[in-house]
Amino acid sequence: MDPRIVVISGPLQGQVFRLSDSRVSIGREPSNRLAIPDVTVSRQHCVIELTDGCAELSDLESHNGTFVNGIPVNKRPLQHGDILRVGQCELIFLTREDSPPEIPRVLFGEPMTAEILRTVKLFDTPEWSQAPSDVGRMARDLNALVKISHTINSIRDPDALQQSLLECIFEVVPADFGAILVVDQAEEEPASISAFHRQDHNTTQISIRRELMQRALWERSAVVSNQADESQTAENTMCVPLVGVQRTIGVLYLTSSGEHRKFEDEHLHFLNAAAGIAAVTLETVLALESLKAENRRLRAELEPSATMVGDSKVMRQLAGLISKVAQGESTVLIRGESGTGKELVARAIHGSSPRADRPFLAINCAAIPDTLLESELFGHEKGSFTGAVATKKGRLEVAEDGTVLLDEIGELAPTMQAKLLRVLQQREFERIGGTRPIKLHARILAATNKDLEAAIKAGEFRQDLFYRLNVVSVAMPPLRKHRDDIPLLAIYFATKYAQKCNRPFKGITPEARALLMNYDWPGNIRELENAIEHSIVLGASDEIRPEDLPEALLEQPTTKPEGTKYHSAISELKKRLIRDAVAEANGSYTDAAKLLGVHPNYLHRLIRNLDIKSDLRDQEAE
Numbered sequence: 001m002d003p004r005i006v007v008i009s010g011p012l013q014g015q016v017f018r019l020s021d022s023r024v025s026i027g028r029e030p031s032n033r034l035a036i037p038d039v040t041v042s043r044q045h046c047v048i049e050l051t052d053g054c055a056e057l058s059d060l061e062s063h064n065g066t067f068v069n070g071i072p073v074n075k076r077p078l079q080h081g082d083i084l085r086v087g088q089c090e091l092i093f094l095t096r097e098d099s100p101p102e103i104p105r106v107l108f109g110e111p112m113t114a115e116i117l118r119t120v121k122l123f124d125t126p127e128w129s130q131a132p133s134d135v136g137r138m139a140r141d142l143n144a145l146v147k148i149s150h151t152i153n154s155i156r157d158p159d160a161l162q163q164s165l166l167e168c169i170f171e172v173v174p175a176d177f178g179a180i181l182v183v184d185q186a187e188e189e190p191a192s193i194s195a196f197h198r199q200d201h202n203t204t205q206i207s208i209r210r211e212l213m214q215r216a217l218w219e220r221s222a223v224v225s226n227q228a229d230e231s232q233t234a235e236n237t238m239c240v241p242l243v244g245v246q247r248t249i250g251v252l253y254l255t256s257s258g259e260h261r262k263f264e265d266e267h268l269h270f271l272n273a274a275a276g277i278a279a280v281t282l283e284t285v286l287a288l289e290s291l292k293a294e295n296r297r298l299r300a301e302l303e304p305s306a307t308m309v310g311d312s313k314v315m316r317q318l319a320g321l322i323s324k325v326a327q328g329e330s331t332v333l334i335r336g337e338s339g340t341g342k343e344l345v346a347r348a349i350h351g352s353s354p355r356a357d358r359p360f361l362a363i364n365c366a367a368i369p370d371t372l373l374e375s376e377l378f379g380h381e382k383g384s385f386t387g388a389v390a391t392k393k394g395r396l397e398v399a400e401d402g403t404v405l406l407d408e409i410g411e412l413a414p415t416m417q418a419k420l421l422r423v424l425q426q427r428e429f430e431r432i433g434g435t436r437p438i439k440l441h442a443r444i445l446a447a448t449n450k451d452l453e454a455a456i457k458a459g460e461f462r463q464d465l466f467y468r469l470n471v472v473s474v475a476m477p478p479l480r481k482h483r484d485d486i487p488l489l490a491i492y493f494a495t496k497y498a499q500k501c502n503r504p505f506k507g508i509t510p511e512a513r514a515l516l517m518n519y520d521w522p523g524n525i526r527e528l529e530n531a532i533e534h535s536i537v538l539g540a541s542d543e544i545r546p547e548d549l550p551e552a553l554l555e556q557p558t559t560k561p562e563g564t565k566y567h568s569a570i571s572e573l574k575k576r577l578i579r580d581a582v583a584e585a586n587g588s589y590t591d592a593a594k595l596l597g598v599h600p601n602y603l604h605r606l607i608r609n610l611d612i613k614s615d616l617r618d619q620e621a622e
Contacts, residue, residue: 003055003095005048010089011037019055024048026086027060040064040087040506048078048093055093057084063507063543065491072488072495074311141270144172148274152281158289162194165278170198173238173267175254180242181208182250182286183217190250208253212239216251222272226262238263240275244283308348309492310485314477318345325472326352331424333409333469334447336476339526342447343407345474350403355443358402361395365416366408373416375432378423384433396429399442409469410450410461421465444469479521479528486516489525493532494544504542511546515553540599547602554605575612578603579619587620 003019017024017034025032027045036045042062049056055078059066067085068076078084084091148168155161162180169178177197181190209225216223216239225237240252252275256263308319325332326349334342343362350360368376379394396404412420423429424444428437446469455461479486490508498505508516512535521527531550539548546554577596585591589607593600607613 003050003093005034005084006092006094007036008083008090008092010087012089019048019050022050024050036086036089038087038089041089042087045086055095062086064505065488065495065507067495071309072491074484074488076311137266141172141266141273144168144270145273145277149277152278156285156288158192158282158285159194161278161282161285163196165274165282166194166196169252169254169271169274170196172270173254173263174261175238175256175263176261177256178252178254179208180250180252180282181213183213209237209239212237213251213253215239216241217248220248222268224263224268236262238268238271240268240271242275242279242282244279246283249279249283249286308344309489310482311488312482312484314482315485318474318477321474322348323352325349325474327354328472329443330471331443331469332445332472332474334445334474334476335452336449337478337524338449339524340476340478341525342449342476343405345476346403346405346445346447349445350443353403353443355402359399360403360405361399361442362405362407363395364407366411370413370416373413374419377420378429378431379434380432381434384431388433391431394429394431396423396440396442397431397438401441402443404442404444406444406446408448408450409446410448410452410455412461414462417462417465421462421468424465424468479524483517486521486528487513489528490516490532490544493529494536497533497536501536503536503539505536505544506542508544509546512544512549515546515549519553545599545602547599547605551605551609554602554609571610574606575610575615578606578610578612579616582616583619587616 005017005019005024007013007015007017021033024034025044025047026034026036026041027043028036028038028041029043032044042060042064044060045062046057046059046066049058057066057068057073057076057078059072059074064087065072067073068078069083070085078093080093080095082093084093148165151164151168152161155164166178166180169175175198177195179193179195182192183190212223212225215221220241220243222238222240224239236256238254241248242250242252252271254263254271308315308322310316322345332346332349334345336342346362347360350356363376365373375392375394377394377396379392379397380388382388382391406420423440427440429440430437452461452466452470456463456466479489487508490513494505494508516528516531523530531553532544534550535544535548539545578592581592581595582589585595589603590600593603596603598606607616
């Protein structure tokens with residue numbers, strides 16, 4: 001075991017830190033074992049402790065949280081390949097030697113002097129490039145071009161395609177090093193890099209002459225630089241643009257060393273032909289990869305994530321129950337207050353089950369009218385009722401052998417309850433107007449925020465259907481029962497909406513965190529998410545402050561008799577402080593807010609919620 005941290009983004013990108021000590025601290029202060037000079041990293045951000053060969057990460061109440069694989073954590077055992085995010089820096093935790101290959105990095109060299117740089121611009125190849133006199137060389141070049149053509153038409157992975165293209169080129173051109181740089185704009189850094197070295201196939205350091213690359217891109221012409229120096233270390237360079245149908249996507253960059261390895265006209269002629277063949281295919285493959293990435297992003301936005309955020313004992317128990325339930329085929333009833341994440345648990349069960357690659361369909365039984373719900377669930381035949389102009393498959397049929405969530409099951413009408421009971425018992429159903437039974441292969445999950453036992457006593461819900469649904473019961477705890485997870489959830493939502501709004505986010509102030517922790521959250525996680533989104537959208541800084549939070553959190557009235565004395569005393573103290581500050585500021589609320597160290601908007605809210613505006617007027621009149 002060789003535990004180590006590799007920095008993959010941020011100020012220390014590319015550096016490797018061996019975890020030789022039993023305790024490794026990470027933070028902004030130089031005293032940390034891994035000191036990261038980044039303002040988004042707290043002074044003492046987190047710590048990794050090694051015990052009996054196991055590594056555990058602990059957040060040290062950092063300002064903007066510590067993330068493991070995109071999830072904020074308090075404590076978390078680390079495994080090989082876990083991605084850590086500390087501030088704006090990303091690190092990967094490795095324990096084995098089979099670590100992922102390092103990403104090539106470009107090191108732009110100093111510009112050449114006018115005496116050394118000699119370029120040949122390729123405006124029209126046939127005019128200046130003569131066919132080789134050697135028939136054998138011509139046959140070799142033609143064979144290599146045919147091989148390139150076959151290769152690029154059989155590979156759809158961009159990285160593999162670029163590597164294969166470089167290998168084919170090296171069979172003809174006497175280059176020591178080659179790279180394909182995909183560049184959106186000549187002035188920008190390369191978007192992707194694929195490198196190949198004749199001797200060292202694992203090279204990650206790439207030295208590029210920026211002026212050659214930019215000249216090839218700007219003028220859309222090949223550039224050759226053969227140095228006059230006859231030493232073996234003199235570097236010869238050849239750079240050819242990759243001109244596609246829509247745009248110039250990048251360059252082919254080759255280098256060689258020594259007087260006897262200079263690039264000749266036939267080499268440039270061949271490389272230009274190879275670039276012309278490969279550019280269009282590479283442009284198409286890159287565009288396809290971009291569309292796939294966009295498709296994945298849109299799917300992630302449309303489909304709620306099945307990520308469970310939380311490190312409390314309650315959440316750990318829930319995660320363990322989900323992992324057990326997911327492996328079976330039993331019907332599951334998910335119960336809990338509104339906003340606790342019942343659908344999220346259903347998706348987590350589906351995602352951890354053998355049906356994970358099959359469809360997941362959620363049906364809100366309360367949102368669909370009773371007259372349409374039967375058709376939505378079971379489908380209908382053409383002409384079975386007015387408006388049935390075509391045969392339609394129901395959700396239970398469309399789901400095939402996936403998972404169906406019946407949300408708000410407690411709102412089902414009595415007639416639908418009877419039909420659903422038969423489907424669950426017989427594992428088959430018929431479309432409306434149909435005569436052929438259709439087998440039910442999907443797994444059924446149900447969710448409700450209703451007290452079904454009370455509904456049974458009131459005659460609103462069938463007892464036999466309840467027993468059929470309640471084979472396995474999963475109870476969702478309200479947020480007030482696991483307050484320890486509130487900071488993690490708040491940071492998770494804040495990071496999510498800061499990225500959506502393209503706003504910087506550095507953390508949550510201690511005062512705002514205290515308000516979040518002390519609130520009862522009657523709307524549970526959904527209300528917390530809305531409060532954080534409100535703070536990100538309307539906040540005036542890169543931190544969430546008390547004045548950014550909704551008014552319900554700033555001055556929540558207490559309904560607990562045992563807390564009346566305490567809250568009354570706090571309110572009186574606030575009123576006295578505000579009166580004194582306004583008096584000292586000669587009636588200016590803005591100056592009073594500065595004296596109190598709060599935002600003026602927050603002071604106005606306090607005055608309104610404490611109902612002391614008239615008192616302040618009287619005080620000013622005196």
